[in-house]
Amino acid sequence: MSIYDAIMVADDDDLNLANGTPHAAYINAAFSHHEIDESPQVQDSANCVVPADPLVSAVVEPGDNGRPRVRVDWIGGGPGTFDVLRRRFGGDAFLPVARGVAAGPVLDEGVSAGETWEYLVQANGGGACPMVSPGLNVEIVDVDLPALEIRLVDFRESVGDGDLLVEPGEIADLDLEIVEVGGEAGATGVSVSLSSLDPSVAVSQAGPLAWGDVGAGLTVGGPAPFQLRLADDLPCGSQVVVFLQVDALETCGSTALRLPLSVVCDSSGMAFVRAVPGSLQVVADTGDQDGLADNCELATLSYVLENAGGVASGMVTSTVTALDGRSRVVGGGVWHYIGNNSLSSSGLLPGQSVTAFFTADLAGWDGPGVAPFAVETVAAQSTGVVTVDLETAIEEDPPLFATLSFDFESGSQGWTGDGFVLSTTRATSGAWSFHAGSTTDPWLCQHLLSPVVRLDPAGGASVALQVYADIEPFSGGIWWDRANVHLLEMDTGRHVLLMPQSGLAYTADPAGSLIGQLCHVDLEEGWAGNLSPFAAVSFDLTPWSGREIRIEVNYSSDGGDDREGIYLDDVIFTGATTPPQDSQSDMCAFAPEVSPPGSPVPLGVVLSGGNALLTWEDLGPGFAYNVYRGTVGNWYDHGLAPLACAGSGVTCDGVSCSWMSSGLPAGQVYYVVTATRDGRQGPSGFTTSGMPRDPAADSCLP
Structure with missing residues (x-):
């Protein structure tokens, strides 16, 4: 490369000597003046002006695929081509979206939602002027997230x-x-x-x-x-x-x-008949006759049907089904089909209600629980079946809320202690109290739990107790040891600090010891110092009305200044009871009705050779059967004419049982078969009111 070529390359501004260089005329004149000019000569380029930045607009719009895009357009900056560039707001470098385009708009499909973008458009000089605009007109646009x-x-x-x-x-x-x-x-x-x-x-x-x-x-x-x-x-x-x-x-x-x-009810042109939720009541029972549904009993129950629609219902049919296999619907009221007991009437007027009945055999229950039933109701002037679930408690007598007292003279009385022990050292009445604490053993974390107590739903429950305490006093600016009372919620397991409502107030503030953290009473208020003699304290339990709870007394100590601790005596709950128990034995083993309606083997009689062959459903091991005969027209006299007692002459195969009479009396007769188990006889059937159809006298004893 000659000196001339080297100078021209240095003067070139676009790597293209063919379109000249900015100072070629001056360079050629200098080389000619010194008589060292060369041929061919590079020509002088035209005088170029840097193009101006276009005025840019950027608008977000939905793209063809539903995702966001930016429409970039501009005015000014000609006559050459344009480059469109973009970057994230505050980013490092602009990246090209399109290059060398003659005009806008340019659609940018590469943006993402929820971000801010910057756009600029640079103008390129045309022809022999390759200058590029400065790129200072930046348009900022926010692309929103989808709403x-x-x-x-x-x-x-x-x-x-x-x-x-x-x-x-x-x-x-x-x-x-x-x-x-x-x-x-x-x-x-x-x-x-x-x-x-x-x-x-x-x-x-x-x-x-x-x-x-x-x-x-x-x-x-x-x-x-x-x-x-x-x-x-x-x-x-x-x-x-x-x-x-x-x-x-x-x-x-x-x-x-x-x-x-x-939620609406059809209150215009149709009836809307349903069983009223929560209306299931026990009318009668055959066991301990406490008016409650207990295990092993036949219970007659009632519920209320109401018409919440706008017209009279016409005939109403209500079907009761047991939803738990331990219960069985056996009849009741005017319903005479098992699981399909029907009530017919001229109809329920809008807003009118009626009480319906059914009888449930609770032979399958052997302890507390809840027996669910489904009530399906159809009315002539409604368009379909309305189903409502009802339930009744089994083996739960109504609690009697009163006063529960614990003086510990007969022992712990159901209280359980973790570190608390019965003591005769101090007491308010009698000789005994519960005690926690030690003058020799440090780092104690001791608890005393009451029996489970159910509180009166009506409110007003409280617990009062007598407390004697000798616990490390305020020392070094801190209450180190303390005792207090918690309530334990049985349904949630949550512990709640109880604050005295009256009587002996807590003396230790929450700023307790951070050393050890032995008990959950640390950093809680409690009793500390010398609190003698015994003093009464009462706690309000109203916030837990209707719930089952336990009371927990806590004692916590650290490694220094060990004192006698705390004594607890004469605890009295008001508006409370222990979880109730019924008086029906779990061993009652009630015998159900034999071959009730819907049974797989109905009670049948076939005359054969002057004798009557009876068949019925086999209820399984442990059952025996009594067979009776009565006179048609003189109902309920069958108890006076037993034909077989305690299974005499009865044969069973696990599915059905049979018995053959010896001859037939003159006139019209009827037969009844009852089951016996563990010394009790089941029913002979049911009256239209749902009560067992038992004879007035019964000479075939269980």
Whole structure:
């Protein structure tokens, strides 16, 4: 390379000598002046002006795929081509979106939602002028996240009485749609879940349901309805509240929505007849006759049917079904089919109610529990079946709330101590009290628990006790040791510090010792110092009305200044009782009705050779049978004419039993078979009022 070529390369501003250099004319003149010019000569380039930056606009719009894009346009900056560049706000370098375009707009599909972007457009000089504009006109644009809105499409009956209205006790479908209302960015991977904090709503189809993608400004329906079951005891015309949670890949976290839904009853042109929730009552029982449903008993129960619709019901049929195999519906009231007991009437007027009955055999129960039943009701002037679940407690006599006293003279009386022991060292009445503490053993963490106590739902419950304490006093600016009283909630397991309502107040403040942390009474208020003689203290238990609780007395000490501790005596609960027990023995083993309606082997009689062959259902091992004969027209006299007692002549094969008479008397007769077990005889049948149809006299004893 010659000196001339080297100088021209240095002067070139676009790596293209063919279009000249800015100072070629001066260089050529200098070389010619010194007579060292060369040929061919590089020509002088045209005088160029740096083009101006175009004026840029950037607008977010939905793209063809529903995702966001930015429309970039500009004015000015010609006559050459243009380069469009973009970067994230505050980023390092602009990256090209498009180069060498003649004009706008340019659509940028590469942006993501929820971010801020910067755009500039640079003008390129045309022809022999390759200058580029400075790139100082920067346009900033925010691309919003998708804004999803849930809209209710339909809330309709799915399983119910068929009138298409959402009513108490029914299963309802909930149809929704999702709308992207922002109009800039679509959402992908959208899903929705349903929940409810309302105890009257049970969500049976909660999701999450996958909606897929919801484009910007678009509306997308759900893949399937949500389902929820409404409680039987929902008042007509009430509202229930559900919560919807919406998730999408573009959103950070979930979006929650509270959606109220209206529950109606058909109060215009149809009847709406149902069993009133909570109306199940015990009318009679055959065991300990305490008016309660106990194990081994036949219990007659009643419930209320009401017409919450707008017209008279016409004939009403109510069907009772046992939902637990330990119970069996055997008859009652005017219903004479097992599991299909019917009541006929001219109809219930709007707002009118009537009491219905059925009898349940509780032979399968051997302890406390809750017996559930389903009541299906059909009315002539309604469109379908209304089902309501009812339940009754088994083996639970009504609690009698009164005063419970514990003086510990006869022992612990159901209190359990972890470190607390019965002591005769100090007492208020009698000789005994509970004691915790030691003058020789440090680092104690001791507890005393009461028996389980049920509090009166009406409120007003309290507990009072006598306390004597000699616990390390205030020392070094800290209460180191202490004692206090907790309440233990049996349904949640939660411990709650009880504060004295009256009497002996806590002396130690919460700023206790941080050393050791032996007990959960550290950093809690409590008794400390010398608190003698015995003093009374009372605690209010009203916040726990109707619940089962235990009282816990705590004592905690550290490694220094060990004192005598705490004594507890004469504890008195008011408005309380221990969990009740019924008086019905769990060993009663009641015998049920033989071959009741609906039995797989009905009671039958076949005349054969002047004899009567009786067959019936075999109730299984442990049962024997009495066979009676009565005179038609003189009902209930069968007890005077036993034919077989305690299974005499009866044969059974595990499915059915049979017995053959020896001859037949003149006239019309009827036969009755009863079961016996463990010295008790089952019923002969049931009257229309639901009571057992037993004879006035019975010469065939169990």
